Amino acid sequence: MPTVRDLLGDIVDEVETVLLFSPSSSYYERCQEVEDISTVVVAPDNGVGAERYVELPLEFADLSERIRFGIEGALDEGHIDEGDEVACATKLFDDVIDSVSRARAGDLDQSGVYDLFTNSRGDPEVIRDVLDVAVELGQKGQKGKPVGALFVIGDAGKVMNKSRPLSYNPFEKSHVHVGDPIVNVMLKEFSRLDGAFVISDGGKIVSAYRYLEPSAEGVDIPKGLGTRHMAAGSITRDTNATAVVLSESDRLVRAFKGGELILELDPEEY
Numbered sequence: 433m434p435t436v437r438d439l440l441g442d443i444v445d446e447v448e449t450v451l452l453f454s455p456s457s458s459y460y461e462r463c464q465e466v467e468d469i470s471t472v473v474v475a476p477d478n479g480v481g482a483e484r485y486v487e488l489p490l491e492f493a494d495l496s497e498r499i500r501f502g503i504e505g506a507l508d509e510g511h512i513d514e515g516d517e518v519a520c521a522t523k524l525f526d527d528v529i530d531s532v533s534r535a536r537a538g539d540l541d542q543s544g545v546y547d548l549f550t551n552s553r554g555d556p557e558v559i560r561d562v563l564d565v566a567v568e569l570g571q572k573g574q575k576g577k578p579v580g581a582l583f584v585i586g587d588a589g590k591v592m593n594k595s596r597p598l599s600y601n602p603f604e605k606s607h608v609h610v611g612d613p614i615v616n617v618m619l620k621e622f623s624r625l626d627g628a629f630v631i632s633d634g635g636k637i638v639s640a641y642r643y644l645e646p647s648a649e650g651v652d653i654p655k656g657l658g659t660r661h662m663a664a665g666s667i668t669r670d671t672n673a674t675a676v677v678l679s680e681s682d683r684l685v686r687a688f689k690g691g692e693l694i695l696e697l698d699p700e701e702y
């Protein structure tokens with residue numbers, strides 16, 4: 433008679449690599465002792481001192497996003513190869529690893545989410561900080577009302593050339609960076625008005641209230657999204673910038689790169 437272990441063991445049958453998402457040190461050490469398997473740690477920091485490691489810039493609440501990120505990262509770092517059978521061990525409901533998914537590296541369509549952080553003009557921390565602001569703004573809104581916002585990160589010179597001011601620029605002579613607590617307050621305040629924020633590769637806020645005028649040629653974003661999203665998608669095709677958009681109407685946070693929608697987050701889940 434087969435046991436549960438036999439049945440569910442199929443999930444990890446002939447797996448070559450285990451991706452461990454944010455494991456404790458003791459869990460990681462136990463994994464190290466398993467023969468014939470290589471382990472890759474995917475976590476916000478490499479506290480366990482793993483030899484093979486992928487940095488997780490944000491805790492994706494959506495499990496499939498998290499797994500995609502881990503696999504794309506492990507491929508990009510050369511820890512695994514296309515076609516490898518991998519088991520992904522993650523925390524889902526608890527603060528311990530409680531779920532396992534199996535995938536063949538390279539079979540999932542590339543979501544580009546790893547590329548979004550790693551190969552963008554903007555620093556990964558800057559993109560993460562902007563996503564944080566957008567998520568927080570999405571959760572709280574402005575005085576309880578939903579608010580929209582558009583952040584364009586990286587390649588700021590070119591972005592400035594393809595846009596015009598809608599109002600005076602409150603960041604004109606300032607040297608403030610995303611991630612500073614005061615800046616987050618300012619960004620939220622200024623997002624009540626129209627236009628985009630332009631942010632440099634390193635996170636300096638170059639301008640608020642920019643009206644983007646990129647060419648929309650060849651931009652293919654999902655139907656139903658309006659002009660803010662079209663402008664966001666287009667500017668990332670026309671320049672090497674990344675765009676983060678908070679929608680006022682459906683309250684989702686989206687990221688665009690190379691003219692494509694790369695990431696969609698629900699702020700309520702964070």
Ligand SMILES: Nc1ncnc2c1ncn2[C@@H]1O[C@H](COP(=O)(O)OP(=O)(O)OP(=O)(O)O)[C@@H](O)[C@H]1O
Binds near residue numbers: 642658659661681
């Ligand atoms: N080219 C642009 N550059 C900068 N901001 C823009 C541009 N086009 C639109 N916006 C901003 O987007 C706001 C909302 O426009 P619209 O409703 O058409 O966009 P949307 O994509 O549907 O976004 P939302 O989901 O937030 O409604 C505008 O009020 C304006 O502030």
Ligand SMILES: [Mn+2]
Binds near residue numbers: 658659681
């Ligand atoms: Mn709209």
